[in-house]
Amino acid sequence: MKMLTILGLLTITSVLVPITQIATATVPAHNTTNTTDVNTTTTASFNLSKEIASLNSVFGEPFYERTSSNNTGSEVVSLSPPVTKDTYSGEGFMQGVGNITHQGTYISTYFPRGYTSVGEGMIFAEDGQFLTFTAKDTGLADKEGNFIYKGAMIFDSNEMSGQFADLDNQIGLYITWAGNNGTVWSKTWLWQ
Numbered sequence: 001m002k003m004l005t006i007l008g009l010l011t012i013t014s015v016l017v018p019i020t021q022i023a024t025a026t027v028p029a030h031n032t033t034n035t036t037d038v039n040t041t042t043t044a045s046f047n048l049s050k051e052i053a054s055l056n057s058v059f060g061e062p063f064y065e066r067t068s069s070n071n072t073g074s075e076v077v078s079l080s081p082p083v084t085k086d087t088y089s090g091e092g093f094m095q096g097v098g099n100i101t102h103q104g105t106y107i108s109t110y111f112p113r114g115y116t117s118v119g120e121g122m123i124f125a126e127d128g129q130f131l132t133f134t135a136k137d138t139g140l141a142d143k144e145g146n147f148i149y150k151g152a153m154i155f156d157s158n159e160m161s162g163q164f165a166d167l168d169n170q171i172g173l174y175i176t177w178a179g180n181n182g183t184v185w186s187k188t189w190l191w192q
Contacts, residue, residue: 085108119134137149149174152191
């Protein structure tokens with residue numbers, strides 16, 4: 001099972017590499033009162049609504065949506081190559097669980113046309129149960145300073161029963177939007 005998970009993640013990573021084409025994207029900032037609104041304009045290289053519709057057609061509706069996020073810390077780890085370590089916390093909703101909180105740490109390496117990040121974190125249900133994850137994504141900024149991330153996360157529930165038990169060793173594919181106005185949202189689809 002672990003070998004299949006590793007092979008699956010390698011496949012996902014190889015699929016994510018072509019997203020460097022979105023560097024010239026024009027995606028307007030979302031309304032801060034509705035962080036899950038995905039109204040966008042189409043450009044020659046990227047259409048966020050189309051990306052979401054494409055993932056919906058393959059995987060169904062997102063099973064997890066992070067509706068808010070706050071940067072809780074950032075530090076420069078290296079200048080050559082440029083590397084940062086960032087922490088965040090957020091809130092959202094997960095199917096079958098309800099309202100959740102989310103905390104994570106990402107190490108990002110920056111390149112001229114974007115960056116890659118690896119991270120880990122925890123997702124907490126209101127009753128105290130939790131789920132851990134490891135993740136990897138690639139990201140780019142558009143000319144307005146909005147950031148678009150695409151990635152994959154592998155969940156570890158450490159539970160034999162409970163609301164997170166079915167997510168053990170499952171893979172989530174996600175898109176995260178961080179607008180230049182501070183609006184952040186993320187949608188995650190379960191790859192079953």
